[in-house]
Amino acid sequence: MAKLVKIINMKRIMRLKTGLRIVGGDDEIRIGGVDNSIIKDPLTGLPYIPGSSLKGVLRSSLEIAKGKTKVCDCGECIICRIFGKANNKETEKLRSFTRIIVRDSFLTERSKEILNEVLPFGVEIKKENSIDRVKGVAASPRTFDRVPAGAEFEVNIVLKIFEGDDEKEILDALELAFKLVEHNYIGSSGSRGYGQVEFKKAEFDYFDVKGEVERILG
Ligand SMILES: [Zn+2]
Numbered sequence: 454m455a456k457l458v459k460i461i462n463m464k465r466i467m468r469l470k471t472g473l474r475i476v477g478g479d480d481e482i483r484i485g486g487v488d489n490s491i492i493k494d495p496l497t498g499l500p501y502i503p504g505s506s507l508k509g510v511l512r513s514s515l516e517i518a519k520g521k522t523k524v525c526d527c528g529e530c531i532i533c534r535i536f537g538k539a540n541n542k543e544t545e546k547l548r549s550f551t552r553i554i555v556r557d558s559f560l561t562e563r564s565k566e567i568l569n570e571v572l573p574f575g576v577e578i579k580k581e582n583s584i585d586r587v588k589g590v591a592a593s594p595r596t597f598d599r600v601p602a603g604a605e606f607e608v609n610i611v612l613k614i615f616e617g618d619d620e621k622e623i624l625d626a627l628e629l630a631f632k633l634v635e636h637n638y639i640g641s642s643g644s645r646g647y648g649q650v651e652f653k654k655a656e657f658d659y660f661d662v663k664g665e666v667e668r669i670l671g
Pocket of ligand 1: 525526527528529530531532533534
């Protein structure tokens with residue numbers, strides 16, 4: 454098994470250029486495809502984008518661009534090397550070779566403040582609080598049907614670089630995936646203009662695993 458050499462942490466802001474439309478039930482809302490959902494934090498009622506959802510969008514944008522009609526499971530190509538070998542019993546075993554971890558993306562603090570101020574009076578649809586009469590508490594404090602343009606989510610991605618990996622190839626492929634998502638949409642009703650996003654310039658920091666392992670473990 455190849456040694457882990459380096460961990461790259463990428464942080465970047467995803468800004469909604471148009472409103473993000475959310476359609477569906479109260480717990481999980483499908484966006485733009487089978488795996489793509491936006492979920493509300495049960496404590497705050499605020500929407501967030503699950504890592505699995507963003508990972509799916511990034512992966513499928515590359516696969517669609519390559520003309521693939523289903524998720525690749527070759528385990529060899531750059532898409533599989535970054536995102537893992539999909540839909541296979543060996544996936545669990547190979548998990549350590551999946552190079553990407555996509556964290557959940559939450560609204561930035563600034564966006565949370567703006568949403569809290571604007572939404573009750575703005576044009577965005579907001580469902581009424583529903584009170585659980587048995588417990589006497591608000592069952593769901595806020596329910597957003599739509600997240601307004603301008604809202605920003607913080608995207609956090611971890612990339613594992615193993616011995617023999619071409620770091621540039623991996624970063625270039627990932628950057629291309631972000632670009633392709635910008636030219637597509639997230640959420641529903643994308644063909645009617647919803648869900649256009651832009652990704653701001655990424656910030657990186659690096660953890661020199663190899664160096665630290667050698668220093669500490671010898
Ligand atoms: Zn593949």
